[in-house]
Amino acid sequence: MTSAVANNGNGNDKRYNITEQGALGDGKTLNTQKIQASIDACAQNGGGTVVIPKGVFVSGALFLKRGVNVELQEGAVLKGSTNINDYPKLNTRIEGHFEPWRVALINGDSLEHVTISGAGILDGSGEPFWKEFYSRREADNKTTNLNVERPRLTFIQHSKDVKISGITFLNSGFWNLHLYHCQEVTVEYCRFHAPSGPKPYHQAPSSDGIDVDCSQGIYIRHCFFSVGDDCIALKGSKGPFAMQDQSGMPVENIEISDCIFEAGGGIVTFGSEATIVRNVTIQRCTTLRPTVLRLKLRPDTPQLYENITMDDITLVDGGAIFKVSPWTQYFDLKGQAPPKAQVRGIKISNVHGKGSSLGEITGHNQATISDILVENVDVTLKSTDFHLGNVQNLRFKNVKVNGKNLPTPEPKTMVKK
Template sequence: MNTKLFATLLLMAPLLGSVTIAGAHAKPAGLVMAAAPFKVKSYNIAEHGAVGDATKLNTKTIQTVINGCAKNGGGTVVIPKGVFLSGAIFLKPGVNLEIQEGGVLKGSTNIEDYPKGMTRIEGHFEPWRAALVNGDKVDHLVISGKGTLDGSGEPFWKLFYGKRKENPKTTNLNVERPRLAYIINSKDVKISGIRFLNSGFWNLHLYRDQGVLVENCRFEAPSGSVPDNHAPSSDGIDVDSSQDITISKCYFSVGDDDIALKGSKGPFAMDDKDSPPVEHIRIMDCVFEGGGGIMTCGSEATIVRDVKIERCTARGVNVLRLKLRPDTPQQYENISLNDITIDGSATLLSIAPWSQYFDLKGQAPPKSLVRNISISNVKGSGSSLGNLKGNPGTTFGSFSIKNVNIQVKNANFTPPAFDGFKLENVVVNGKPVTVEAPAK
């Protein structure tokens, strides 16, 4: 688009009402007048030499199309019907991605097709492989369509389990595996309709983003109980050091955390300038059938606040999971869950110390704070109420559970002994559950 024309339209926006510009999602308030949208240029990769036969590697062709689209003023790169094999591709500012129904962008199983570079991984930066789809500073990005991002993850899972069999101390970072999508340093991003399938590692990693909408997407990877049918560390969405994130009408069945809120870790985490707080998160109208829980704070997370979860169904997963690290000063606050349905082996709470690979680095155990947590209007049947326990350095503030009527296989629950914990109208297996004031 002509730069002068674009600037003029921005100035005229309050007068024109709703103006459609590629990638822009916000609409000005006030009088809305009919305005013809600008026609966005489309670049069908099949028309530029890509072959959707699931065997030819199309990385260079697709990247050339992306680069050309950006050079010519932006537009939409289209993955049409077919299975297009590719290694890592890198989106550019002004370039959207559409995967049409029947279209598959299928990740290569050769790790060398994912270039290695400094990237954010597990709460810090280190050399690591790129994702299948990458975007840095791609404001107003739209990734849409009814197609599929397929990570071809099975060989990467088998490699991980093989290494762990040789050495039980093997960690994620010892075995390179590509993510499906990695979007960083970006504002006003929309990801809609996409099926994320069989990622080698995390599915969608959002780092230092603001204003992201993920809607009507599916996140799927095997979540069984044995290595042959379990995708290790196949998180659905990792919201890392990001703000104003909305996740709506999505489906999750993965081998690890469904939605994980992440930041930094370790005794100096509060000083990590690369890890601003995770704030203003909205999760609504989603279904969770396999994985760690509707929402997990951790395994690396420092400050998480203002999280609202509504109208979600948990089938066989935890409703709320807070990982409390003994080596990290964590602050989890203002988290609410309302109108939740549980089923299968679902557990209401999984709040407990998380000591995996922790390292105090010679420091004294840190102090952590969990407060203003509320769970309300829960129905259905599940496994248990779960557990609520902190580290010696964890302080709990207000924590309420109310209007719950569920059937569970294990009704044993020991209420925690802190003043802020309250139960109101909680019925389990037809019997009211109460909590006594802690002994003074």
């Protein structure tokens, strides 16, 4: 799979330093209007690059325009305001549907040939938002993710040929980078950081690294993830009518390569809201703890996960290899019969290192799981338990666990060695 992203700029070399509009990098002045003025001036004059220089520039929500690149120079910090009212409430895509919710720190709609780059930091100032979430949930355990408004760091939608390079995403209030209905986006040499310690107050809730939502041709390369939720989540719509959702396109043609995963839910997670996810390639990646492959199967949503290839995976005190299982958070059949789900065409090969276990491959009553090949694996595991449901055509070839060759296990078993 190769990227078709070729044009990483708009051809205009004009540069607009935000300090020319009066922005102050003193870590306390709210610069939203001054930075937005730089973006608007750049767009009105034919495009170019908005430059954020060294300094800590506090801001609320910013809205990119066509033809406007953003460069965060070394030592630059674009720091999100901790006042939720600095992020307007607009109808936005969130958790598989649209509703009025807070926008992100950086927002882009219908962009083309745009680059967001540099050695600087996007800092979401997430701690007060996390504390508010945990406080509300402690008071009412039925509190959902969306009951407590929190800003994402970056939201880009309906865009094509976008490159995000070199940026550090830090302490997002909610998801770090959300891509909805985008094509041909490259994310490279970026770092995603949020606390991943014990709950409630040492883990950033909903701090996904990258959420690929109904998008195609997404290339994630040479990135580092240490977050409190999913590292990379492939998302779509949810519920029994999800396949009829005109806003819920398939996630397909995804490439993840040469990345390091220190903390988070998994190298890649399908779901929790998703319908069709296919043609996903992961190669030359290292996990220090997260699960290798996480597939969430919603019993209330018709789903198809297919053509998944993972190759050359290194475990350094890693987690499980598989976590394929039902996911019932916010389960709602809306009075309909349970829909069917299908998982097929998975190949995991050339896996080595130390991990926790083989994990599990199980489905709900309406799920069919088939055609899984595990090949050329040599791992040391703390536990050799393998929880296996009704899986058709599972094949192990040259699989060695704790120095012993492991044959293909039988379905509907729990393998213990």
